[in-house]
Amino acid sequence: TQLLEQSPQFLSIQEGENLTVYCNSSSVFSSLQWYRQEPGEGPVLLVTVVTGGEVKKLKRLTFQFGDARKDSSLHITAAQPGDTGLYLCAASTGTASKLTFGTGTRLQVTL
């Protein structure tokens, strides 16, 4: 079973601060996805990265896939209360049939 470790587990910051969430594994992945989940709802896909070293930006969110495709990071610039939620990374070694999720990072952004 692949193991995806996310850090930190919890993060409480003030509006305007920057933060980075990490997703690490000893396995090589064909693709990695980041999701955000709000209370009482299912996860919602933010981004998919497939190429080693790939960087994608989604407004204030920057996602990076490690060169060796074993790790990824999510950087949020100038966090806002609307960024509050559970951030999950998920990866597969080939097909979407065997998607493995990380344990999640719970982010709280306060005014």
Added chain:
Amino acid sequence: NAGVTQTPKFQVLKTGQSMTLQCAQDMNHEYMSWYRQDPGMGLRLIHYSVGAGITDQGEVPNGYNVSRSTTEDFPLRLLSAAPSQTSVYFCASSLSGQRSGNTIYFGEGSWLTVV
């Protein structure tokens, strides 16, 4: 636009009872799956299906059965509920299970408590 619809939203069961969690999608997706989410453990794959008539086990299949008689529906059956099955269950679907990187759409979840 319904997307992935799960019912019921909340359910309380007694140990030993059986029940079925319903999941339906209206996007003509081939791939459907069931996950359970427990505190500190992320989402774990229970069963999945890559098309009508085809199902396979995920990481934690014990105590659960699935079937896929139509493209739209993928019910999850708890055969004899146990307290360890208390969890939040999510159904998900995507266009294809054969390509990584497909967008996976999740339902809103079903909160199950077994007492």
